[in-house]
Amino acid sequence: MKARETNDTATVRQAGNAVFRSDHSIVALFLLGGIFYLNFFSRIFSAPLLPEFERTLHLTHGQAGLFFFFISCGYFLSLLASGFISSCIGHKRSIILSMAGIGLSLGLLSLTTNIAVIRTTFFLVGLSAGTYLPSAIATISSLFAPHLRGRAFAVHELAPNLAFLTAPMYVALLLPHLSWRQLIRLPIAFLLVACLLYALWGRDVRIRTPKPDINLYRILLRHRDFHIMVILFSLGITSTLGIFSVLPTYLISVHGFTEHQANMLIGASRIPTLGAALAGGFFADYFGHRRAIGLVLFCSGIMTILLTQNRQLLHIAIWVQPILAVCFFPAGFALLSRIGPPETRGITVSLTIPLAFVIGGGIMPAVITRMADYGLFATAIGLTGILIAAGGFLVLFMQDGP
Known part of the structure; x- marks a missing residue:
């Protein structure tokens, strides 16, 4: 009788632990979705701000358009290096490092009017953003069973489309009331909060990516x-x-x-x-x-x-x-x-x-x-x-x- 009660108790504990793990995986997924949204938003919301950059910084279309080139170059380099970075510090730290780097880069961007420095900060935004996606994919793959991964990635991939939708509206609604510098500073608070939340409740999958x-x-x-x-x-x-x-x-x-x-x-x-x-x-x-x-x-x-x-x-x-x-x-x-x-x-x-x-x-x-x-x-x-x-x-x- 006692043995049966012990087995029943163990079964209940295992079920509870499974639910706990499932709940934490879902929390981690939504945190990653939010982080991916902020990551993508930070790279594209300069597009609807481009006419404002041209007017206030006295730039031509071609000069302003180079900002996207600098973002893409930074993104290119960090994506190539992401495997080496995650193999050294792990996926959770790679994600946190990415968000912190974007926040600091945007902060620097909002404080300068020097074109060379602005281009450098756009490069740093791309450089910081690129380490996120490979680590996020590895994390989601390890948190969910194969038959659930399709749905998990579908939730995660909503982020870019939401960013494409909200970035122009964000600028359209707030630019009449705030300067472009203030519009750049607002996402920084969300980026830093996302860093803190993922540091506290994000899942560390405890795997190392081979070099x-x-x-x-x-x-x-x-x-x-x-x-x-x-x-x-x-x-x-x-x-x-x-x-x-x-x-x-x-x-x-x-x-x-x-x-x-x-x-x-x-x-x-x-x-x-x-x-x-x-x-x-x-x-x-x-x-x-x-x-x-x-x-x-x-x-x-x-x-x-x-x-x-x-x-x-x-x-x-x-x-x-x-x-x-x-x-x-x-x-x-x-x-x-x-x-x-x-x-x-x-x-x-x-x-x-x-x-x-x-x-x-x-x-x-x-x-x-x-x-x-x-x-x-x-x-x-x-x-x-x-x-x-x-x-x-x-x-x-x-x-x-x-």
């Missing part, structure tokens, strides 16, 4: 499909982050929108993207990943071209283009996971995304805004749309994947 093998990078770099995927992801990022970065300035300087009108319209147009990414996953599974990528890039490119047309077509394109653009990533990551020999697939994402982010999130906005200095803003966006649409045909040259 990457340089020989695997050499093998991957010789694989043709890898180079095609870098180009495809560059175009995918161009159609989302790249166009988003320059769109407020384009609407204001070319089409005569006020800052409030442009940012509210851009923010509202991102609301449907919250469900579009999920729909894109079903679309990719139904048509096949290569076909889905080709169709999405082609249609997204056409909508980007329509951004250069009259007001009626412009409004349609503003709403439809981001919906199509976000559908690239479910198919893109699914196909990317099968690129190269099995021993290189662990580093495929860590090498593809940094390169694509520099091109699509840094170089392309810089080129578009530079052309805008010569009165070719609409032409630059139209050419970008043609490039995105043409990229859809690159999937025909791939060897791997359906």
